[in-house]
Amino acid sequence: MRKAERLFQIIQILRRSNRPVTSAQLADELEVARRTIYRDIAHLIGQRVPIEGEAGFGYVLDPRYDMPPLMLTSEEIEAVLLGIQLVEKLGDPAITNAARDVISKIASAIPSDLLPFIAEPAVGLKPGEITNGATFDTRPLRRAIRDGRKIQLDYCAANSEVTHRIVWPVLLGYEEARCLLIAWCESKKAFRHFRTERVLNLEVLEETIGVSKRKLRQQWLQWRETELSRLRPTP
Incomplete structure (x- = not known):
């Protein structure tokens, strides 16, 4: 170095x-x-x-000290590139395009001697198929999460039963080949994970969830920890 x-x-x-x-x-x-x-x-x-x-x-x-935000090291650039490769494997077109825009902005801002680290990085993922084959448009979900708005959806369960839900979105999560909407379900009065490829219809409502995003996420984290503790084998 x-x-x-x-x-x-x-x-x-x-x-x-x-x-x-x-x-x-x-x-x-x-x-x-x-x-x-x-x-x-x-x-x-x-x-x-x-x-x-x-x-x-x-x-x-001193916490008041700051530096220009794009003074990146070669390792930081390669970490970003590796992250973009991972994002591309998720199969979400909007997120993939946003990730590619990030690297374009970085390339236009960094010194010329760092450009080879973008063109020829020392890291890379094994070429392969996209892990999430569904091309579900997550943009409405992500906007609803950012704006704290309720979502109305028709959801097809594993047994093919279709239910009508109103949910409070918390987070979009990715688990191997699946994209999951993590939300509080009004009908079940509990947190649920919805696979996006099973969402048949979706509408972002004007009504807000009435709880701060931070508080809702904290409640979900507490619920998740309780569920994980329940599933752990007893010594």
Whole structure:
């Protein structure tokens, strides 16, 4: 790793941590000697980067410090590219196009010496079929989640029974070959996971769910933890 990349990564590590980071932790993540970290920290402080702390205690970065958002490292670029390849395998056209737009924006903003990492990345997925063969348009669902609006849908269960539901959407989840709408169902008075390929008709209602998105998600997370605990085998 070049020194410039290492200095940038030190700042990134300090910025994402909510507690002091020791020189040993920095050296371990960056795979360099601790004395290299000491020199790098001294260099950053000399460049007026607001780092506080000392060897043995740990270092913290003033939370008010910021950097241009697209000063990416080669590893960060490759992580984005790998994520885009994973997104493409989900088979959601709208999300796939959005992911491709992201990499186009990155390519137009990064320095020219980083462009080869986009053209010839060191990471990649095994070529294969799209895992989610259904081409369900998730855009209305995602808008409803963002806007906190109820959804009315006709749903075909595994036994072919069709039910009419009004649900409060929480999240769109992807599980192997399936896209799942996670929502609170008004008729069942409980959280349910709906497979999008079984949704026959869907309408986003004007009526809002009446609960903050954060609170609804917290309730779902608590429900999920309860369900997982119930399914765990007893010792």
